[in-house]
Amino acid sequence: MxxxxxxxxxxxxxxxxxxxxxxxxxxxxxxxxxxxxxxxxxxxxxxxxxxxxSSRDELVAAYLTELAAEGEGVWEAARAAHPGDPDAQLRFLLRQVSQFAAQSSGRGCALANAAVELAERKHPARRIVEAHKRRQRERLVALVREAGYARPERVADELFLLVEGARVSLQSVGREGPGSRLYALAEALLDSAPKKKSVKA
Amino acid sequence: MxxxxxxxxxxxxxxxxxxxxxxxxxxxxxxxxxxxxxxxxxxxxxxxxxxxxSSRDELVAAYLTELAAEGEGVWEAARAAHPGDPDAQLRFLLRQVSQFAAQSSGRGCALANAAVELAERKHPARRIVEAHKRRQRERLVALVREAGYARPERVADELFLLVEGARVSLQSVGREGPGSRLYALAEALLDSAPKKKSVKA
DNA sequence: AAGCGATGTTACGCATCAGTACCATCGATG
DNA sequence: CATCGATGGTACTGATGCGTAACATCGCTT
CATH class of the missing domain: 1.10.10.60 (Homeodomain-like)
Incomplete structure (x- = not known):
């Protein structure tokens, strides 16, 4: 095709x-x-x-847009790998991110880095990054909820911060730091998080 | 004085x-x-x-050194506020960081930002940031251990990543995002973390 | 072969910035 | 009052970077 x-x-x-x-x-x-x-x-x-x-900024925007699109792709891969099993999708995603963090060049998340580098709050590139990160977080909350965890927002936020933290900390404490243990930490968090009594259909 | x-x-x-x-x-x-x-x-x-x-880079280094020194100060403040009570010191620190994150201008941790901006791995400023972050993490592990938690490295790493994640995510998902809930998340983590049977003196 | 659009090449203009030379000034100290 | 060190002010150099102009070339279509 x-x-x-x-x-x-x-x-x-x-x-x-x-x-x-x-x-x-x-x-x-x-x-x-x-x-x-x-x-x-x-x-x-x-x-x-x-x-x-047409300009350097437009190239930057295209760069970020491409990255964001690939980020979306991981969610589809998770759905494809474990259809109908949101908990497995969740762990699949976390594993993907952890592996990337562990083997990457230690520069973390390109989108987040862009937000740091382009400090002017009106910079067009920031809108791309912000939109992407917000969407990621919303999807994460939805997936955690689907997986049946109690307090889905709390669990999702913890996972979100763990992931973001792992990526930045690669650049300061390096690859031997806590970032490398991301998956273990996230999995432990999920394993110990209580599930909601399934009231809904 | x-x-x-x-x-x-x-x-x-x-x-x-x-x-x-x-x-x-x-x-x-x-x-x-x-x-x-x-x-x-x-x-x-x-x-x-x-x-x-003598150069711009030296000014940058002085800037980062000053920030690192102030970061050290928070640990002393915690000791002073709750002498002999490591668990309270821990929560004091987390509260400080959370408050800073919540009311800051949304630019996160200046040290971590510097590591993102100064990508050349040999840049002298990076050594300052790396040394500081490593020291922070070591102190965190030590404090968590003193406070008597089981698996202190794991708990400390989770806290470390939560804090770092909160600070970066300020720049992408903004102040209404999960960063604002840092203290609640961290406290819940501590409350649910098991304590070690106190074997030692 | 003729024509045309996309690409390669070189050379600009214009702005910004790090770092320095040079001189004027001010304030304390003798 | 004289001197000297620290500071303020101006102007400059050399380098880099964004964006453009003008021209050469290559490949594909007709």
């Missing part, structure tokens, strides 16, 4: 640029990367870059 | 500069503030700034 993935070297420029931007923005920080560096990494030049993105 | 605090306007330049840097670095982000802006906010100029700090 989908087209074959051409080797990136001969993919269309827009794709190469986004790929390069993603790599550099994440590893070196959004504000530390010049458009020239992105274009060069993408095997093209500034001019072509500006033919696809 | 300490000298009277002169009104900041006529304090020595170094102090005014650090104060201005602190304000601007925190609110607008380290990379988004020029030394000119700092000097102007401090009511002086670039030249005087460079007579007190």
């Amino acid at each position: 989908a087209r074959l993935k051409r080797p990136l070297a001969q993919a269309p420029p827009r794709q190469r640029i986004l790929h390069a931007a993603r790599d550099l923005f994440y590893r070196e920080g959004i504000n530390a990367v010049s458009v020239e560096a992105i274009a060069a990494t993408a095997g093209t030049n500034k001019m072509t870059l500006y033919r696809h993105f | 300490a000298r009277l605090k002169r009104p900041l306007a006529q304090a020595p330049p170094r102090q005014r500069i650090l104060h201005a840097a602190r304000d601007l670095f925190y609110r607008e982000g380290i990379n988004a503030v020029s030394v000119e802006a700092i000097a102007a906010t401090a009511g002086t100029n670039k030249m005087t700034l460079y007579r007190h700090f």
